[in-house]
Amino acid sequence: MNRTTFIPVFLMCFFGAFISNLSAQEYKTFDLAKYYTPDIVRNQLDVAGSSAGLLNSSSTSSINISNNNAINYNLNSTFSNYVSTRKMIRTINAGLGFRGSAGSNQDFQVAINQQSGSFDNSAGIGTSYQLFNKTSQFLSFGGNINYIYYSTFSNKTNNLNKADRVNDNGFSGNINLYVGIGIGRIETVTDAQQAIYLIEAFAKNKRLSRDLSTNEIFSLSQEISRVKNKRFLDFRLHLIDEVSKVDSFFVANNLINKTDANYFTTLYDIWLYGDKFERKSGSTLELRLSPTLNANNSYTKKSQEIYIDSLYESKGNSLFSSPNLSLSYQYEKPFNQKWQQSVNASLVVEFTNFKYTSENLIVNTTINNSNNTKTARAYASYKLGFYPNTRTNIFAQISQNFGYNFYASQIYNDITLESVQKALSSTTSLNCGTNYYFSPQLRLSATLNIQNGLQIQYIPGNTYGTNGLTSNFSVGVNYSFF
Numbered sequence: 001m002n003r004t005t006f007i008p009v010f011l012m013c014f015f016g017a018f019i020s021n022l023s024a025q026e027y028k029t030f031d032l033a034k035y036y037t038p039d040i041v042r043n044q045l046d047v048a049g050s051s052a053g054l055l056n057s058s059s060t061s062s063i064n065i066s067n068n069n070a071i072n073y074n075l076n077s078t079f080s081n082y083v084s085t086r087k088m089i090r091t092i093n094a095g096l097g098f099r100g101s102a103g104s105n106q107d108f109q110v111a112i113n114q115q116s117g118s119f120d121n122s123a124g125i126g127t128s129y130q131l132f133n134k135t136s137q138f139l140s141f142g143g144n145i146n147y148i149y150y151s152t153f154s155n156k157t158n159n160l161n162k163a164d165r166v167n168d169n170g171f172s173g174n175i176n177l178y179v180g181i182g183i184g185r186i187e188t189v190t191d192a193q194q195a196i197y198l199i200e201a202f203a204k205n206k207r208l209s210r211d212l213s214t215n216e217i218f219s220l221s222q223e224i225s226r227v228k229n230k231r232f233l234d235f236r237l238h239l240i241d242e243v244s245k246v247d248s249f250f251v252a253n254n255l256i257n258k259t260d261a262n263y264f265t266t267l268y269d270i271w272l273y274g275d276k277f278e279r280k281s282g283s284t285l286e287l288r289l290s291p292t293l294n295a296n297n298s299y300t301k302k303s304q305e306i307y308i309d310s311l312y313e314s315k316g317n318s319l320f321s322s323p324n325l326s327l328s329y330q331y332e333k334p335f336n337q338k339w340q341q342s343v344n345a346s347l348v349v350e351f352t353n354f355k356y357t358s359e360n361l362i363v364n365t366t367i368n369n370s371n372n373t374k375t376a377r378a379y380a381s382y383k384l385g386f387y388p389n390t391r392t393n394i395f396a397q398i399s400q401n402f403g404y405n406f407y408a409s410q411i412y413n414d415i416t417l418e419s420v421q422k423a424l425s426s427t428t429s430l431n432c433g434t435n436y437y438f439s440p441q442l443r444l445s446a447t448l449n450i451q452n453g454l455q456i457q458y459i460p461g462n463t464y465g466t467n468g469l470t471s472n473f474s475v476g477v478n479y480s481f482f
Contacts, residue, residue, distance in 0.1 A: 030217055032334040033281040035192035038222045039085040040229040049075040054103075070103035087132055093144075094125040111159040112306070120150035126176075136185050140286065143177035162305040170298040182286030186332055189281045191228065192221040194274035196337055197390055198246070201266045202256070209257040216253065223249050228275075243271055272440045273390040279340060280332035287327050294320040313361040324350035342383040342397075350375045367413060374407040396432040401425075422458040427451060441480045448473045 056068040076097035083090045102117040124146025132138045149171050156164040195217055202208045212220070227245040232238035247267060250256045256263060295318070302312040331343040355370045381399035388394070403425040409416065433447035449472050456465040 030192075030196055030214065030337075032189040032192050032196075032279065032337070035189045035218065035221055035281070036086075036187050037084055037191070037225045040083070040225060042080075042082045042229045043231060044080045045077070046079075047077045049073070067106040068103070069105075070101065072099070072101035074099050089130040089132075090128070091142075092125075092127045095123065095146075097122045112156055113158075114154065114156045116152075116154040118150070118152040120148060122146065122148040132185065135183075137183045138181070138185070140180040140182065140288065141178065143175065145173075145175050147171065147173045156306060158306050164302075164304045164306050166300075166302045168298070168300050170296065172294070172296045174295075175293045176290070177292075178288055178290040180286050180288030182284055182288075184282060184284035186280055186282040186284055186330060188278065189334065190275050190277075190279045191224040192217075193279050193334075193337065194270065195221040195224055197270045197274040198267070201270050202250075202263070205262055205266055207256055207258055207263045207266070209255055212255065216255075220246075220249055239271075243267060246271065270390060273437060276390065276437055276440075277385075277387055277393045277435070279334055279387075280342075281334055283329070283331040285327075285329050287325075289323070289325055291323040292321065294318075311362055314359060315361065316356065316358045318354065318356040320352070320354050322350060322352040324348055338387050340385040340387070342385070343381070345380040346378070348375075348377045348379075350377070368411070369413075370411040372407070372409045373405055376404045376406060378402045391437040392434070394432075394434045397430070399429045399431075401427040401429075424456045426454045428453075443478045443480075444476075445478060446473070446475045 051071070051073040053071040054068060056066075058066045074097075076095065078093065078095040080094075081090075081092040098119075098121050100117070100119040103115070105114040105116075106112075107114075124144060126142070126144030126146075128140070128142035130138045130140045150169070152166075152168045154164075154166045198220075199208070199212055199217065223245060227242045230238070230241065232241065247259075247264075251259070296316075298316045300312070300314050302310075304310045326346055326348040328346040329344070332340070333342075334340045352373045352375070353370070354372075356368075358367045359365070379399070379401045381397055383395060383397035385393060385395040403423075405423045408422065428451070430450045431447065433445065436444045438444065450469075451471070452467075452469045454465065454467045456463070
């Protein structure tokens with residue numbers, strides 16, 4: 001090759017490599033923050049149940065010492081509904097659960113038989129709304145209502161027909177409501193990130209026939225969001241439908257030059273791992289009023305005859321109320337495909353009132369207690385996430401929490417004690433960790449937490465402070481069957 005032909009060929013190769021690099025950079029610099037999900041509706045129903053039992057018998061020299069028998073069960077179901085449009089984000093969650101146990105114990109050495117059991121039933125429903133206008137201002141409201149009922153018993157009898165009996169019953173109901181106003185919106189951009197992973201993988205494997213425009217990347221991302229939120233009872237059929245729809249998008253737009261094993265294995269790999277880590281974008285500022293009301297009722301009866309004769313019967317009632325006013329800010333920003341930052345901050349003023357009444361039905365005595373507190377809290381955190389590939393993420397977060405209990409009073413049987421205790425607390429935390437997926441079901445996780453806490457308390461006549469540094473770490477392997 002002579003000099004006159006070498007220079008043009010060299011310039012063409014250099015120009016081709018430069019254009020190819022620009023193409024790759026276009027995918028890497030696609031602005032995830034501009035993505036938004038299409039209108040979606042998603043429903044999910046989960047049902048779970050379990051049971052366990054125990055049969056145990058001990059003996060020595062053919063003499064039976066004890067028998068232990070126990071069985072328990074757990075049955076619960078949860079339903080969730082999620083709707084996201086440009087005008088509204090709504091969630092509805094409902095749950096119902098039953099748990100119970102029964103057991104018996106025979107101790108032949110002390111000649112005592114015991115039967116015991118427990119039962120509880122819980123149910124709840126909650127909802128949340130965000131209603132948006134065209135300038136991203138929103139009205140938020142919602143709340144939840146739930147209850148739990150429980151009952152336990154224990155009966156012991158000896159060979160003289162003397163018995164110890166204990167019965168406990170209780171009911172608890174809880175109501176949480178909120179209403180708020182704010183501006184901004186947080187979008188989930190995980191599907192757009194997965195679209196980028198697909199495009200980059202196909203480009204690397206030389207399966208793309210041409211470059212995708214920004215509008216095509218956006219359309220592919222929205223197609224991924226739609227197909228993920230379709231309802232299927234069979235996971236296998238859902239996976240087939242998802243992969244088929246994404247494949248159809250590439251084929252219909254003439255984006256693939258070769259649909260071979262390399263193409264399909266890459267498609268499946270990115271589809272299984274490309275959305276393991278949630279990515280978000282946007283910001284919100286919200287002022288919210290949140291009242292809470294909790295009521296409890298309990299009844300206990302105890303009679304003893306085996307070792308001591310005694311009888312105890314009581315009932316208790318409590319009422320807890322806690323309105324609070326909060327101002328919160330949330331910011332999510334993906335720097336690029338591999339880096340993400342998250343900022344959270346809040347200011348909360350809370351007023352709590354707790355009243356408790358206990359009655360001894362045997363000796364006809366009553367105890368009345370009440371507590372009132374006023375608390376201010378401030379919280380701020382910054383989190384940085386790194387996503388080197390579809391299977392791995394690494395994160396670090398620093399957070400600071402301040403709290404000040406600026407008023408407290410207590411009433412004990414009509415005796416009032418004001419300013420019983422005031423306290424200032426400060427907690428600084430540093431968290432870091434990583435997650436790695438060996439397979440879609442098998443995940444390795446590791447976390448490290450370092451926390452420093454400071455508290456200064458004032459009790460009339462005395463002021464003292466405490467300071468402590470704690471750290472902990474965890475390493476675990478998680479396997480998901482479904």
